[in-house]
Amino acid sequence: MADYLFVPQSVLDKWSEQGRIQVDGNVLTILGEGKDFALTSAVRFMKMEAGDDTAGLLQKVKTTDALKQMGAEHYMESVILGEVAYQVQQGFLADANALRRAAAASAPPVPKAAPAAAQKPEPAPTAAQVAAKAEEKNAGEQDMLAQFLLDNLQ
Numbered sequence: 232m233a234d235y236l237f238v239p240q241s242v243l244d245k246w247s248e249q250g251r252i253q254v255d256g257n258v259l260t261i262l263g264e265g266k267d268f269a270l271t272s273a274v275r276f277m278k279m280e281a282g283d284d285t286a287g288l289l290q291k292v293k294t295t296d297a298l299k300q301m302g303a304e305h306y307m308e309s310v311i312l313g314e315v316a317y318q319v320q321q322g323f324l325a326d327a328n329a330l331r332r333a334a335a336a337s338a339p340p341v342p343k344a345a346p347a348a349a350q351k352p353e354p355a356p357t358a359a360q361v362a363a364k365a366e367e368k369n370a371g372e373q374d375m376l377a378q379f380l381l382d383n384l385q
Contacts, residue, residue, distance in 0.1 A: 237275055237292045239322040257384060259325060269326045274298070274319035282315035289317075294324065 237365040243259070250260040253260045259268045272295045286301075298305050303312040311315045 233325040234328055235271075235292075235326050237273060237322055238270075238325055239275070239320050243323065260322075270323040271296075271326065272319055273324045274305065276310070277318045277320050279318035279333070280309065282313075284315065284317075286312060288312070292324065301367050305377075314343075 238259075243252065243254065247254065251262060253262055254270070257270045259270050260266070261268075273292050275292045276290060279289065282369050293301075295305060298310060301312060303310050305319070308318055308321065314315070
């Protein structure tokens with residue numbers, strides 16, 4: 232599963248009206264599940280309006296910051312890059328990993344209880360075990376967001 236999923240603005244508007252989600256700043260919360268996702272403003276290149284797609288952008292998603300770095304001009308449903316004009320769909324990239332990293336970095340350390348004399352301390356997990364567990368959790372949350380999108384895109 233990809234680290235990012237594109238969510239069109241029209242879909243977010245519809246879900247918000249239906250009370251399925253809440254957006255606060257750049258954070259999307261799925262209300263029924265209490266899951267948060269970081270949002271980054273982006274566009275999906277839908278079709279050519281003028282010129283040739285020499286940049287290979289059709290059916291691709293780019294953040295608005297990436298458009299600025301490319302020297303593209305973005306206004307509403309259009310992007311102009313040099314002499315080429317594209318019709319785009321406005322939306323956001325949802326990134327669950329960014330919020331998880333931010334929460335982990337700002338969480339206070341959990342105090343350890345003194346081990347009882349009869350208890351044998353568990354060995355510390357290896358880096359590979361920690362990475363595997365994090366990847367499993369990431370995949371689960373990404374799968375959950377993808378399933379929510381598939382179930383609700385109409």
